[in-house]
Amino acid sequence: MDDDLKNTQGSLTLAEAEIFDDSLLAKNSERSNKTIGLIKVKARKACKETSLFLLSNIGSISMVVCYSIMGGFLFQAIERPYEIRTRTFVSDIRKGYIQRLWRANMDYNIFHRENWTNEADAILRTFQTEIFAVVRDKGWDGIDESAMEKEKWSFTGSLLFSVSIITTIGYGYITPKTDEGRVVTMLYAVIGIPLMLLCVTNIGSILATCVRALYGRTLCISCRQNVVLFFKRKFGHTNESINRMELIAKYNRNEVVTNAHSVSTRTECAAVMHELNTTEHHHRTEEVRVPIVVSLILMIWYVIFGAIMFSIWEKDWDMLIGAYFCFTTLSTIGFGDFVPGHQNEDWNDHAKQVSCALYVLLGMSLVAMCFELIQNECRMFAKRLGQFVGLIKPISPK
Structure with missing residues (x-):
């Protein structure tokens, strides 16, 4: 009986242990499932926040900057060794022909002019043919291997090349010579061009909004006339209206003193300004129309600014060549006949190449802004023309 009792107790203990183990495993499994669920929720939230940031204005600008810098390092790593090998190859050819x-x-008596001249002419012709083949097939730029500080595929040169790809300018004075570089160029352009268009569109919209707000508050004649009409209608042609307008001007310049009397004046000014801003005569920012002339003046000013800058940097450039380069660059024509640092062999300042890349990026955004403002004006003109000829019915005011 005692043995049976002990066996029964032992079997019960094992069963309880198995039940405890199963419950522990279930708890652990439930806890791991909760942990995995929390990780999925956090990962989904992080992906959503990252996507929203990348699609925002700051995110798109950051992506373009990082992508351009990455392209600079990438193309430098691919094309620079080939450029160095080509220069070394040409140097070896020249040394061989010197020998x-x-x-x-x-071998020949130098006083025997005819024999020596014929031999030297044959050697130089062969040298000329080989150098032409190197320039045609390997893209040699005529710079010796001793002038490594004038490399085309330095980081700044590669950065300018990557910017010319994503902006679709494509100067053409520097192109990849390796098969790897050409494949990477195609892949880089497929990703970079849409990214650049997104960034330029976002920046252009922001700048257009800023220009509309600035123009509406400073130069818009209709807005200024509506403000005057508001004060005439509100206060009439009295000294009180003049005093109130002067007080509001002081209020805007924060010149009202803080005493008991001016507190009520400040409150009154704030109330009037609030009513002025909410009146039907005051334009909202998105409703402000900027004339086409203003957009053209902004573009012309940016081209003139670039022309002055590049004519100072480049010794052989005048204002006309600088303006020609800026216009062909900002319009993405990019002939490549004039490129900063290409004609001038003394230009070793890499900061100028970076400045050129920044000028292109900012200029593309400015052009996008001006095109948006001009497009808005053209749309309004087409709408008025359609209403005039009867194609569009005018909206009656409520």
Whole structure:
């Protein structure tokens, strides 16, 4: 009986242990499932926040800047070794032909002009043919290997090349010579061009909004006339209206003193300004129309600014060439006949190439802004023309 009792107690203990283990495993499994669920929720939230940031204005600008810098390092790593090998190859060719000329001097009597001239002419013709083949096939730029500070594929040169790709300018004076570089260029453009268009569109919209707000509060004649009409209608042609307008001007300049009397004046001014801003005669920012002339003046000013800057940097450029380069660049024509630092061999300041890249990026945004303002004016003109000829029915005021 005692043995049976002990066996029964032992079997019960094992069963309880198995039940405890199963409950512990269930708890652990439930806890791990909760942990995995929390991780999924946090990952989903992080992906959503990251996507919203990348699609925002700051995010798109940051992506374009990082993408351009990445392209600078990438193209430098691919094309720079090939450029160095090409320069070394040309240097070896030149040294070999120097030795051939020296042997010709040793083999022929230099006083026998005809024989020496024929041999030297044959050597130089062969040298000319080989150099032409190197320039045609390998893209040699005529710079010796000793001038490594004038590399085309330095980081700043590669950065300018990457910017010319994503902005679709494509100067053409520097192009990839390796198969890897050409494949990377195509892939880089497929991703970079839409990214650049998104960034330029966002920045152009922001700048257009700022210009509308600035123009509406400073230069818009209709807004200024509506303000005057508001005060005439509100206060009439009395000294009181003049005093109130002067007080409001002081209120805007924060010149009202803080005493008991001016507190009520400040409150009154604030109330009048609030009523003025909410009156039907005051335009909202999105309703302000900027004339096409203003947009053209902004573009012309930016081209003139770039022309002055590049004509100072480049010794061989005048204002006309600088303006020509800026216009062909900002319009994405990009002939490549004039490129900063390409004609001038003394330009070793890499900061100027970076400044050129920034000028292009900002200029593309400015052009997008001006195109948006001009497009808005053209849309309004087409709408008025359609109403005039009867194609569009005018909206009657409520």
